[in-house]
Amino acid sequence: MNKFCLITNRNKDADLELTNEIVKYMTLHQKDCVCVDRKENCGYTSNSSSGNKGQTFSEEIEEDVDCIIVLGGDGTIIQAADSVCGLGIPILGINLGTLGFLAEIEKQQIWTALDSLFEDNYSIEERIxxxxxxxxxxxxxxxxxxxxxxxxxxxxxxxxxxxxxxxxxxxxxxxxxxxxxxxxxxxxxxxxxxxxxxxxxxxxxxxxxxxxxxxxxxxxxxxxxxxxxxxxxxxxxxxxxxxxxxxxxxxxxxxxxxxxxxxxxxxxxEKTRMVKINHVEFFEVLRKKIGQGGEKG
CATH class of the missing domain: 2.60.200.30 (Probable inorganic polyphosphate/atp-NAD kinase; domain 2)
Structure with missing residues (x-):
């Protein structure tokens, strides 16, 4: 992957400190990166190509973007998925919220995850x-x-x-x-x-x-x-x-x-295409994040 779009929940990264760190890391590795909902790009109010009403993510996301990286919680990931589903671009969620059940990556795993994307070491999971x-x-x-x-x-x-x-x-x-x-x-x-x-x-x-x-x-x-x-x-x-x-x-x-x-x-x-890097099994995530069952005996 070479071209990325970052969608940031401003309530989770208010000063865009983490967003800017990711942009710098991508630039260092000679990757293209476009940001949505940053101060200089936050004038997006148009509806998405999927026809959903009231969404805030822009139609201006270019179709040649290889991956959309969402920084936020489950709500931000869901909103991004609904808004850009017509583009078919895979989404990677980075959890800056509490539960983050849909997020593939926790904050401490960001740099390893980005390296995996750069090296095309990932899989795609389709969701109806x-x-x-x-x-x-x-x-x-x-x-x-x-x-x-x-x-x-x-x-x-x-x-x-x-x-x-x-x-x-x-x-x-x-x-x-x-x-x-x-x-x-x-x-x-x-x-x-x-x-x-x-x-x-x-x-x-x-x-x-x-x-x-x-x-x-x-x-x-x-x-x-x-x-x-x-x-x-x-x-x-x-x-x-x-x-x-x-x-x-x-x-x-x-x-x-x-x-x-x-x-x-x-x-x-349309389907939502989710990037999988950790390859953690579904029920393991369920136990850890929602508390289904106890630890393995």
Whole structure:
């Protein structure tokens, strides 16, 4: 790899001290480096090529960039993945946050990791993504592409929502509750996990549908093929004005829903390409970062 783009979370590297050190190291090794969200380049507000709304990473990232290096936490990595997925450029995450489950590299490993990139000593892991559309009557609006999850939840002023879940047009479940999460395997260790959903290996080709605080004992997570079509419909409640809901794509509010509105979710054509250097197994990372199980006996 010879040309890199750095995306820095300014809350994690406020003075750009680490960012500048990486730039100097790349320059020393005669590598090209472009920075996003630095003071001299921070005027980026355009939408990404993937069509996602409200993203802050620029379309001006050149297509011949070999690797995007993200300095921040999981949120920054997810936002970068959603924003640049249309470019197909592999992403390496450097953890400057707390958990950093998606980040391949910890801060103390940066220089060794950069040397591995310079020497082409790495592999690429592809992660599936989701595409969501808002359906209201005859109108269909694309909401964008996400790496983690699409969440339909009650709005601030609604007490509860009544939803129906359809898979390939067939009714799978209906219940009243706080909402539902449709996640990729990557997103299974996020909101879905905290809502009682299963942990899924990131290379699995499935989707996870997890209810949020359902008012029934029978509602549980549903596993479907990534090729399946999922539709979440908002139904009328017994009391008026109680069906207000919102759609949230990877933490980004994407639209208000009312009775009769639906969110259509399918696997996106695009994929997130993650750089792997350490080759640490998934369950080892899971144990260390989320506390699954104890130490090896």
């Amino acid at each position: 993504m989701l595409h969501g559309s808002l359906i209201e009557g005859e109108n269909v609006e694309s909401l964008g592409i996400v790496l983690n999850d699409i969440v339909i939840s009650r709005s601030n002023f609604s007490r509860i929502i009544n939803i129906s879940i359809y898979v390939n047009g067939e009714l799978a479940d209906s219940y009243r509750g706080d909402g539902v999460i449709v996640s990729t395997p990557t997103g299974s260790t996020g909101y879905s996990l905290s809502s009682g959903g299963p942990v899924v290996k990131p290379d699995a080709d499935i989707l996870v549908i997890t209810p949020i605080c359902p008012h029934t004992l029978g509602a549980r997570s549903i596993i479907v093929s990534s090729g399946d079509s999922v539709r979440i419909q908002i139904n009328e409640n017994k009391q008026p004005n109680e069906e207000g809901a919102v759609a949230v794509l990877d933490g980004r509010p994407a639209g208000e829903l009312k009775a009769g509105s639906s969110i259509h979710i399918t696997k996106a054509h």
